[in-house]
Amino acid sequence: MKDTFTAGDLSLRDLGYFNFKDFEDMENKKSFYVSRLKPNIAVYIKNENVEYLKNGQPRKSTIYKRVFLKGVANKIQEGEIKEISDAFVGRTEKSKVRLVVCKLTKDQFEQRRKKSLKMLKRKVLKKVILQSV
Known part of the structure; x- marks a missing residue:
C-alpha cells in the first residue's frame, strides 16, 4: 500500500x-x-x-x-x-x-435509512436461508 x-x-x-x-x-x-x-x-x-x-x-x-x-x-x-x-x-x-x-437534510436521512433497512433485510434473509440449509 x-x-x-x-x-x-x-x-x-x-x-x-x-x-x-x-x-x-x-x-x-x-x-x-x-x-x-x-x-x-x-x-x-x-x-x-x-x-x-x-x-x-x-x-x-x-x-x-x-x-x-x-x-x-x-x-x-x-x-x-x-x-x-x-x-x-x-x-x-x-x-x-x-x-x-x-x-x-431530512430527505437525505430518510434515503439512507431506507437503504440501510433494505440492506439489513437482505442480510437477515441471507442468514435465514443459510441456517435452513
Whole structure:
C-alpha cells in the first residue's frame, strides 16, 4: 500500500474502511486522504485543562477530551457543515486529522435509512436461508 503513493496523491476511502497505519504512511509521503469515519471511531480534541501528576508529567487521561459527533451535529442546521481542524482519532494512538461534519437534510436521512433497512433485510434473509440449509 505505502509504495503506491507519492507526494501530492489523494486517496478516497468512501466507505470508512481504513487502517491508521496506511494514513500515517500517506502523511509521511506527503500525500492526502479523505475517508468517512466509522461510527465506532473515537474523536478527540486537545484538552485545555490538562491535569499534572506530582512529578510534573501530564495525566494521560486528561490530555485529550472526547468529542461526541452527535452533540456536534445537534448544534448545526440541516445541510450545514462544521469543521474541526485539530481533531484526533483513535482510542490508543491518536492520529491528527481535519474532521468535517455534515448534517444530513431530512430527505437525505430518510434515503439512507431506507437503504440501510433494505440492506439489513437482505442480510437477515441471507442468514435465514443459510441456517435452513
